[in-house]
Amino acid sequence: MTTQAPPASSGRSGGRAARRAARAAPLAAHLRPVRPGLQGGQYQALTQAGMERIHTAALDALEQIGLADAPESGIAHLTGAGAILGDDGRLRFPPALIEDTLASANREITLFGRDPRHDMTLSGNRVHFGTAGAAVHLVDVLRRDYRECTVQDLHDAARITDVLDNIHFLQRPMVARDIPDNREMDLNTIYACCAGTTKHVGTSFTEPAFVPDAFRMLHLIAGGEDKWRERPFVSNTNCFVVPPMKFATESCQVMERCIEGGMPILLLSAGQAGATAPAPIAGAIVQAIAECLAGLVYVNAVKPGHPAIFGTWPFVSDLRTGAMSGGSGEQALLTAGCAQMHAFYGLPGGAAAGIADAKLPDMQAGWEQMCSNVMAGLSGLNMVYEAAGMHASLLGFCLESLILGDDLIGQALRCVRGIEVDEDAVSLETIRATCLGGPGHYLGSDQTLNRMQTDYVYPALADRLSPKEWNERGKPDLIANAIARKEAILAKPSAARFDTDTDAAIRQAFQIHLPR
Amino acid sequence: MTTQAPPASSGRSGGRAARRAARAAPLAAHLRPVRPGLQGGQYQALTQAGMERIHTAALDALEQIGLADAPESGIAHLTGAGAILGDDGRLRFPPALIEDTLASANREITLFGRDPRHDMTLSGNRVHFGTAGAAVHLVDVLRRDYRECTVQDLHDAARITDVLDNIHFLQRPMVARDIPDNREMDLNTIYACCAGTTKHVGTSFTEPAFVPDAFRMLHLIAGGEDKWRERPFVSNTNCFVVPPMKFATESCQVMERCIEGGMPILLLSAGQAGATAPAPIAGAIVQAIAECLAGLVYVNAVKPGHPAIFGTWPFVSDLRTGAMSGGSGEQALLTAGCAQMHAFYGLPGGAAAGIADAKLPDMQAGWEQMCSNVMAGLSGLNMVYEAAGMHASLLGFCLESLILGDDLIGQALRCVRGIEVDEDAVSLETIRATCLGGPGHYLGSDQTLNRMQTDYVYPALADRLSPKEWNERGKPDLIANAIARKEAILAKPSAARFDTDTDAAIRQAFQIHLPR
16 A cells, blocks of 8 residues: 655656755745645535525525515615515515616625735635634543633634635634623624634624624724725625524624624525424525525615625524434535525535534544535535534534644535546546656656645644554544644744724724723 | 424315325335436446547557566467457557457346345446445444454355445455465355445455365355346455456456356456556556456356456555545545446446545545545446445444445435436426415425425434434434444344355355354
8 A cells, every 4th residue: 555655766856855845935825736625516405406496495484485584674675675564563575676686785895804915816616714603611631521712712713723724714613602791702803803813704793773882993903994994804694594594683783883894794694404494404495584584685775786695594493302403414404505506606605514413533523524625615605604513513613623623624625616628637648658668657757746745635733644653653643733833833933913093093982892 | 594393284284194094105116216226327427539548548558568477378368359469578568359249249248135125236327235245354343343253253244235225236455364264265255245235246366276165155045046147146255366467367267267166257347557557547447447348358268148247446556655545535536437437338337435544434435435436326337345344444344334334325326316307397386385474384285294204305313303302302313323333234234144054054064164
C-alpha cells in the first residue's frame, strides 16, 4: 500500500530542483487546490420536473394559504406591492407578484469582509462554508461535558475562524449566555465577532429597538456611516417567519430597520419537517420556498434590490421523538434540494449543513458533518451555514470541532472542485513515457510534481501515517492535536482587533464585556 | 430545538391507534426506507464531453501502448480475439475489438447469496455497499493498537456482516495472517467467510494451482457442482493488472480457471494516482478504464458473456510521501468518476470507497468514510467495495467500525434514495389543514405518521439525545456501544454455519483452522 519516496535524481534534476524550490513557496490564492467560491452543482437531488412542481406548490400555498402575523408596517409594504390582506388577517400573494419579485430581485450580491480578501460573491453555484447557529452550550472535549457558553467563547470562535482557510465566514454560532441583558448581548455579540475576525459576520437581534445602537457601533468600527454603507461587513440573520406560514412580527420589524441601515438580510425560514413543516422532504421544501418567497417580496417591497439571501433552512425531526436531527441523511437531502431551488430561481441562497447530532467530536460527528457538507457543496449552495463546530443538533458548539471542520470542509471543497478533464490530465504522452522504456511509475514525472500542490489537498490535522509510523510517534490523538492547535491560535493576539482609538470609542459608547 | 411529543388524541384516534400498531410491526423489505440496489446517479462528477474524452484516451492507450506480461494462454485468447502482439511483447487492442467487446459483454449480472434474499442485481445505477480489502491488521479499539489479524477475525467480520442490513456483501476484508501456508489460507478464507454469512462473498487466490481445491470446497458447500454453477455465491477478486499497463501473469491464470469453474470475476485495476497511475484524477481514470477494458476483452475471449465486474479501482497517493490516502477527497472523486464511466459503458462496475486513513474509528474516520461512500452512492456505483471497517489506508480492519459503518451507510443510502416529489409529498391540503384553523404543526398529522417509518432512517448506534438526556444516561460512548453490539452479535451462533454433514465433509477434505 505504501510506496517508496520519489526517486532522487534524473538527468534533468537541475530544473527539477528549481521547480521543487518553487513548490516550497506558498501558492498564489488562485492556484490553491481549494478556495472560497468554487462552483458546485454537479449533484442534482431534484429533477427539472420536480423543481417545477415544488415551485407551483409554493405559489399555490402563497396564493391560497398566505402568511399570518405581519406587523402593521409589513402589511403596508406588502399590500402596497400587491399582496392581499384577507379577513382572517393573512396576507396572500398572487403568483404575478411573486414572478415580478423574482424578475427584479438582486441576483448577485457580495458579502463583504472587513478585509476585502474575504469578500464573497454569491451567484450561480459558488460555494462558501461558514459557521452559524445559536448554541447555548460550549462542548468541553476534555471533560466530555456541556457548559453554558460565554461571550469569550464566541470571541474565541471568531479568532479561530479568522485563521482557518476553509471557514469562509462567521455567522454567530453561540449565544453569549453570560450577558443577561439582551441589548448588551446583541451589541457584545457584534463586538466579539468583529474583534475576532475580518471575515464577513452574521448576527441576530433580539428586538427591533436594539438595531440603531448596532449601527452606531458598526459605523465606529467601519470609520463612518459612509464607509459602512460602502462595504457592509455584517449581515442580519433574520428568522422572519415562524413556520408554518406565519410572519415573526418582531423579526420583521428588525428586518425593516436593518434594510434601512444598509445591512444585507438572510431570510431564514427554519421549519422542522414533521413538526413545523410537512414530514415529506419535498413538502418541507415547498413550505420553506413559499415562506422565503414571501420574505423576498417583503424585502423588495421595502427597498427594491436590497441584498437578501434566500435562506430556505428546513430541519429534520426524528419522528420517534419529535426532536431535531441535524445530522441525518434526510437533513442532507433537504439542504441539497433547497440549494437546487436557489439555482432554479437564480437567487443567492443559503441553508444549513454540517450539523452533528453527536455530542462530542467522535466518529458519528465526522460522518454527520461530512454527509451534509459535501452534498451541500456538490449541490452548489452559495452559503453553507452551520458547517463547522455544531453538535447536539445545534445545542452545543465545539472549538476543537471547528478546527477539525477546517480539514473536513477542505476535503468537501476538493470534491466540489471536481475532476478536470483537460488535455494534460488525459495526456497519452505521460502514460507512454512511463510504460514504454520509462521508469514504470509516475512518482518523479513532471506531471506528478506539477500537480502535487495544485491538485491535492493536504489536511492540517487528519492523520495519514502508516500504523508503524503512527506507533513510533506515540499514536497521535486527533482531539489532542485539535486542542493543541486551538491553544496555539488563541495564544497569539487577534489579527482582527480594532485599533486603539476605535476600541476606546466603542468602549466609551457601549458596555463591552470582553477585557481589553 | 426539541419539540414536544405528538398530541395524544383526536376524534379519529381509534383508526390512528390501529395505524400506530401497524407501524410497530417490521416493515416489508420493499417498504423499508433504504435497501440494497437503490438507484443512484444524481451526482455526475464528469460531463458527457469529459467521459467521451476519457474513453477516447483509453482507446488510444490500448491501441498505442497496450499491456505487457500476459501469460501464454492469455496471449492465445487475446490474439485469437483480435489483439496484436508486438515485438516488445505487449498486446495492443484495436478500437474495433474494444467496441465489439462492449457490444457483447454481459450488462446485467446477478451476484448470488447463499440465501437468495441476499442476491444482488448489478445494472444501471443500482447501488450496493460491502467490505473488501486485504488488511493485515485488526484494530483493537480498546488498546488503541494494531495487531496481526487471524482467520477468526475474518470469520467474526463475516458473522457481523451477516446481521447488518446495510452491508450487502462480504468481500474478504482481511488476510488470515495466522495461516502461513498460502493454499490453506486461501481455502480457510472461503470457509471462514461462507460459514459466517449467507451474503455474497468475494475472495482472492494466491496461485492458480489453489483454484481447483476451492471449487471442490464450494461444491461441497453448495451441495454439488450443478447447484454451485446455478447460483455461484462466491466471486473472484482478481488483480489482473499490475498498473501501469501490465497484466499480472499469475492472476490472469487464476482468472482463466475461475471462469472455467463458473465464478464471476471482479476485474480489479488498483493503480495509485501519482505512483502507479497518472497524478491527475482524470488521467488515473483513463488508465484504469484502459486496463479494465483490456480485462473485459480477456474475460469475453475466454468465455463470451461471462459475468465480470468492471473494477476500475484507482487509489490516491499523498504526493508528499508517496503513501496511499484512501480517505481523501481526491479518492472520493476518483471513485465517483469511475462510477460514471461504468454507466457510460452500461457495464456492471465496482470501485473502492469508505476507506479511512485514520487509525481508529474517530472523527476523521467518520468524515473520510462518509465522504467517499455517499459520493459513490450518489454516483450510482453498483458495488461500493471497502465501504466499512477499513482503516489506515487499507492496512487495518476494525470490527467496531464495521458495525458503525452500518449506520453510516444507512445514512448514505437514504441520500441515494433521494427526494420523491410525489403529489402527497407536495400536498397543499396538508399545509392548508395545518395552517388554516388547524393545530399549527404537523406532529400528529396522518401524513407525518405515514411517513415516519417509510421515509426516515433511524440509526442503531448513532446518538440523537439532547445534552440533558445524554448527561442523564451517563454520556453513552459511541465506541463502547459498538463493542457491546459486537459482543452481542458474536455471542450468538452463526446463522450461516454449514449443516453438520457438510461441515464434516469439508473438514475431512481440508485442513480447517476454525474450531468446530
